[in-house]
Amino acid sequence: xxxxERIDSFADELTAIRRDLHAxxxxxxxxxxxxxxxxxxxxxxxxxxxxxxxxxxxxxxLKGKGNSTRKIGLRADMDALPMEENTNLKWRSTIPxxxxxxxxxxxxxxxxxxxxxxxxxxxxxxxxxxxxxPAEEGLGGARAMIKDGLFKQFPCDEVYGLHNAPDLxxxxxxxxxGPAMAAADFFDIKIQGYGAxxxxxxxxxxxxxxxxxxxxxLQSIVSRNVDPLQAAVLSITQIHSGSxxxxxxxxxxxCGTVRCFSEEIRALIRKRMREICAGFAAxxxxxxxxxxxxxxxxxxxxxxxxxxxxxxxxxxVDPAKVITRSTPKMGSEDFADMMxxxxxxxxxxxxxxxxxxxxxxxxxxxxILPIGASMFARIIEKRMPAGAHA
Numbered sequence: 530x531x532x533x534e535r536i537d538s539f540a541d542e543l544t545a546i547r548r549d550l551h552a553x554x555x556x557x558x559x560x561x562x563x564x565x566x567x568x569x570x571x572x573x574x575x576x577x578x579x580x581x582x583x584x585x586x587x588x589x590x591l592k593g594k595g596n597s598t599r600k601i602g603l604r605a606d607m608d609a610l611p612m613e614e615n616t617n618l619k620w621r622s623t624i625p626x627x628x629x630x631x632x633x634x635x636x637x638x639x640x641x642x643x644x645x646x647x648x649x650x651x652x653x654x655x656x657x658x659x660x661x662x663p664a665e666e667g668l669g670g671a672r673a674m675i676k677d678g679l680f681k682q683f684p685c686d687e688v689y690g691l692h693n694a695p696d697l698x699x700x701x702x703x704x705x706x707g708p709a710m711a712a713a714d715f716f717d718i719k720i721q722g723y724g725a726x727x728x729x730x731x732x733x734x735x736x737x738x739x740x741x742x743x744x745x746x747l748q749s750i751v752s753r754n755v756d757p758l759q760a761a762v763l764s765i766t767q768i769h770s771g772s773x774x775x776x777x778x779x780x781x782x783x784c785g786t787v788r789c790f791s792e793e794i795r796a797l798i799r800k801r802m803r804e805i806c807a808g809f810a811a812x813x814x815x816x817x818x819x820x821x822x823x824x825x826x827x828x829x830x831x832x833x834x835x836x837x838x839x840x841x842x843x844x845x846v847d848p849a850k851v852i853t854r855s856t857p858k859m860g861s862e863d864f865a866d867m868m869x870x871x872x873x874x875x876x877x878x879x880x881x882x883x884x885x886x887x888x889x890x891x892x893x894x895x896x897i898l899p900i901g902a903s904m905f906a907r908i909i910e911k912r913m914p915a916g917a918h919a
């Protein structure tokens with residue numbers, strides 16, 4: 530059984546929605562236009578709409594046939610990235626410094642396609658909660674919705690989410706039971722030394738030299754403190770310092786991220802980062818402050834819901850293209866926080882194109898919109914079949 534014919538029949542409309550969202554990207558907690566479009570579409574299909582959870586979040590509620598008390602959540606993220614687009618598409622971003630470089634415009638559109646189909650057919654017995662989440666890109670949108678009472682107001686027996694995957698081929702769907710995506714910390718390190726003339730370095734406590742050597746030392750944490758059989762990454766992604774050719778700066782800032790699958794490893798890396806920074810501060814006579822923030826939890830796919838995704842995927846795409854991954858991803862996803870509250874599964878939908886997400890040249894393949902929408906719809910029809918009892 531391929532993608533749902535009824536969803537295929539309005540695929541062009543889904544493409545138009547997706548390209549409109551793409552041309553008007555909004556970053557985390559600023560998704561005012563996007564959430565407005567989502568709310569309007571859901572309302573037009575007769576779906577009960579709730580707005581304002583987690584700031585700009587939207588939840589649609591749809592009851593099917595029968596009297597089942599089962600409730601399932603389907604989630605899509607809405608935010609773009611604070612980066613430039615370099616594609617020259619007709620529907621490219623019209624807002625400087627904003628780009629749907631991760632495909633969340635596609636996720637939002639897929640869930641809208643599912644919502645329309647289920648509203649028109651209602652071939653299920655239970656309640657669907659369509660969760661449109663803001664601020665997935667490191668700003669804690671899932672936690673914000675949960676804090677605002679997402680699962681208290683809209684309780685779910687299980688939840689499902691998805692992501693586009695340019696690293697897979699078109700028509701491939703991947704699901705990995707168990708730990709599937711890494712936890713993530715974000716860190717900021719501030720070095721306060723003492724500035725001087727570039728020709729008189731002996732009078733300084735050179736923040737640039739400290740930053741360079743500290744950066745190298747931090748790289749030794751994973752290679753020399755973490756068990757080699759445990760996956761972990763420490764990446765310094767920003768260094769800021771200086772303003773002139775002949776001025777040794779007194780201050781420098783370093784930022785980055787840590788990824789791993791174990792809370793014990795996470796604690797070890799945090800401890801070693803603070804110890805190394807304290808040692809460098811003493812050695813160089815500088816002040817070094819370290820702020821480490823818990824960004825994402827480990828995403829764990831439950832066995833039962835993973836099997837559901839696998840079984841459904843075999844009805845939507847060629848069964849030979851359904852992949853159960855053997856290797857988790859080091860990337861992170863804040864849907865993990867929803868899955869800590871409610872059992873669920875998160876899967877990947879492959880598409881044409883080799884440019885990775887978060888690259889200025891990334892292009893989402895619109896042909897996967899009916900695939901994602903069909904996956905979500907069939908999950909609902911499988912887990913809450915019409916005629917079932919509470």
